[in-house]
Amino acid sequence: MTDQNLILVAQVAGGFGVKGEVRVTAWTADPMALLAYGPLLRADGSVGLTLTSGRPEKTAIVGRAKEITTKEQADALRGLKLFVPRDRLPPPEDEDEFYLTDLIGLSARDADDRVIGTVKSVPNFGAGDMLEIAPAEGGPTWYLPFTRDAVPEVRLTDGWLRAVRPPEVDERDEA
Structure with missing residues (x-):
């Protein structure tokens, strides 16, 4: 998978609370869309984070991820940029719109x-x-x-x- 096939959609902001939740800053129109994209990838194409649940918080989503069970694990991922393959994104609604x-x-x-x-x-x-x-x-x-x-x-x-x-x-x- 080349980096041109990957679209930057989010970045890990760190842990949230003390129960292993993670805050992920979304660069999508709807932060909750991150749940629908499947595994969020690292720049090299490997799995970075698999969100299993979440709730919106301004321009972020706070939730649980398969790879994280503690606040320390979430904090260790702070700054991780998260991508999805271009083909997982919905097509633009208008012919004048594009990614x-x-x-x-x-x-x-x-x-x-x-x-x-x-x-x-x-x-x-x-x-x-x-x-x-x-x-x-x-x-x-x-x-x-x-x-x-x-x-x-x-x-x-x-x-x-x-x-x-x-x-x-x-x-x-x-x-």
């Missing part, structure tokens, strides 16, 4: 329909999602904010998106 991971590998095209690169990753450094673009002609990657102004068009089925390059990237290319 950010689906953008990886798309061609980035400019206003003249010229391929200027390929989406390498979709990181979020805290100020919003960014597209890391690997230039078609080689060279260092560059970042593009994933906003309607910078990415006015996404054509998943056609394998491309429209990218409005920031001026500093154009200036660097012309130098």
Whole structure:
């Protein structure tokens, strides 16, 4: 299983109480959806946590996991990132909706329909999602904010998106 097939959905926040429950911060619209995904995986694809029950708590779920019986075991897993295979997620409800991971590998095209690169990753450094673009002609990657102004068009089925390059990237290319 490659890491492109895995979607980051949660992170262990640590133990909850003294009876072996664990708090898991969810990055899903509904934290309780974590119970439906089956075993939550580590980045390498091995089983990280199997939630057997839970209750919502703000943006987290507090519950029991097959692998945890004590608070100390739960605390030892603090910080563990949890993933699910892409095919376990429900399909987007609208044709204009997609998972950010689906953008990886798309061609980035400019206003003249010229391929200027390929989406390498979709990181979020805290100020919003960014597209890391690997230039078609080689060279260092560059970042593009994933906003309607910078990415006015996404054509998943056609394998491309429209990218409005920031001026500093154009200036660097012309130098």
